[in-house]
Amino acid sequence: xxxxxxxxxxxxxxxxxxxxxxxxxxxxxxxxxxxxxxxxxxxxxxxxxxxxxxxxxxxxxxxxxxxxxxxxxxxxxxxxxxxxxxxxxxxxxxxxxxxxxxxxxxxxxxxxxxxxxxxxxxxxxxxxxxxxxxxxxxxxxxxxxxxxxxxxxxxxxxxxxxxxxxxxxxxxxxxxxxxxxxxxxxxxxxxxxxxxxxxxxxxxxxxxxxxxxxxxxxxxxxxxxxxxxxxxxxxxxxxxxxxxxxxxxxxxxxxxxxxxxxxxxxxxxxxxxxxxxxxxxxxxxxxxxxxxxxxxxxxxxxxxxxxxxxxxxxxxxxxxxxxxxxxxxxxxxxxxxxxxxxxxxxxxxxxxxxxxxxxxxxx
Numbered sequence: 001x002x003x004x005x006x007x008x009x010x011x012x013x014x015x016x017x018x019x020x021x022x023x024x025x026x027x028x029x030x031x032x033x034x035x036x037x038x039x040x041x042x043x044x045x046x047x048x049x050x051x052x053x054x055x056x057x058x059x060x061x062x063x064x065x066x067x068x069x070x071x072x073x074x075x076x077x078x079x080x081x082x083x084x085x086x087x088x089x090x091x092x093x094x095x096x097x098x099x100x101x102x103x104x105x106x107x108x109x110x111x112x113x114x115x116x117x118x119x120x121x122x123x124x125x126x127x128x129x130x131x132x133x134x135x136x137x138x139x140x141x142x143x144x145x146x147x148x149x150x151x152x153x154x155x156x157x158x159x160x161x162x163x164x165x166x167x168x169x170x171x172x173x174x175x176x177x178x179x180x181x182x183x184x185x186x187x188x189x190x191x192x193x194x195x196x197x198x199x200x201x202x203x204x205x206x207x208x209x210x211x212x213x214x215x216x217x218x219x220x221x222x223x224x225x226x227x228x229x230x231x232x233x234x235x236x237x238x239x240x241x242x243x244x245x246x247x248x249x250x251x252x253x254x255x256x257x258x259x260x261x262x263x264x265x266x267x268x269x270x271x272x273x274x275x276x277x278x279x280x281x282x283x284x285x286x287x288x289x290x291x292x293x294x295x296x297x298x299x300x301x302x303x304x305x306x307x308x309x310x311x312x313x314x315x316x317x318x319x320x321x322x323x324x325x326x327x328x329x330x331x332x333x334x335x336x337x338x339x340x341x342x343x344x345x346x347x348x349x350x351x352x353x354x355x356x357x358x359x360x361x362x363x
Contacts, residue, residue: 051083
């Protein structure tokens with residue numbers, strides 16, 4: 001959901017963001033093996049970012065990692081420690097739930113019995129690994145599993161007139177718990193309440209934006225979509241998204257950070273851009289305006305894993321103007337290409353309309 005552009009981040013924040021992304025990837029490999037690196041994702045690294053932002057000595061949470069093909073065989077300073085391990089545990093549990101959901105829906109190759117059995121084994125392994133990783137940093141991943149299980153039941157009962165927030169509640173609860181635990185890891189228990197609120201609203205946004213972006217494709221394939229199922233108009237979804245953004249901003253203001261610059265940039269500025277992008281409010285150059293929507297063909301687990309490896313090894317996730325998501329088949333942008341900003345300063349487009357202090361360089 002948070003896909004920052006390298007041009008907006010500037011050198012300072014881009015290097016910090018990449019340190020957390022690489023740290024999450026290496027934590028997955030170190031604790032759970034090479035195959036676990038498949039669940040590396042941009043949103044998961046926010047857990048690592050928040051933990052380091054609250055730490056008394058943020059510099060102690062870094063180490064120099066060896067050369068990696070995805071960094072052009074360069075060494076780099078990467079995040080380490082309990083924040084990265086918590087991010088890894090959360091990513092594994094949620095990826096496990098996603099695979100089980102695809103198996104239950106019979107998506108793609110997963111409709112075939114032998115493939116479905118193999119996928120369930122992978123999902124079960126990731127779930128157990130996530131539980132072990134969570135226990136290692138004092139976090140009960142059962143909260144996440146319970147939220148996923150309740151989500152399925154809520155969706156089965158939802159219909160026209162069901163409040164949309166009733167559908168987003170399990171996701172909100174799961175992300176609230178993960179965000180709040182970063183305060184425990186950082187030794188700042190007083191931050192648990194505001195960060196739980198920030199996490200709750202982040203979970204709401206994740207659910208809303210996914211529903212908005214998938215609405216056309218879901219209608220074409222007959223897949224379940226919360227907006228369609230509850231009869232929620234886009235205007236109401238946008239109002240809820242804007243309220244959530246405002247609430248996250250207020251919650252971060254009440255959080256005591258040692259260095260909250262990157263957290264602010266991602267959870268206030270970049271998250272706001274994600275909302276605009278989902279609702280079609282971000283100006284784009286004519287060369288990259290979306291064409292007519294077509295039904296998206298999703299890949300099964302094994303095909304998606306193969307595509308993920310190809311995208312990583314060819315650096316398309318970072319550098320391509322556009323690529324297909326390995327499992328979803330949706331069009332994605334490389335995180336360092338197709339910048340939609342025209343900012344003249346290094347790493348900041350200003351804080352117009354923002355009632356919090358700007359952490360960016362050059363403003």
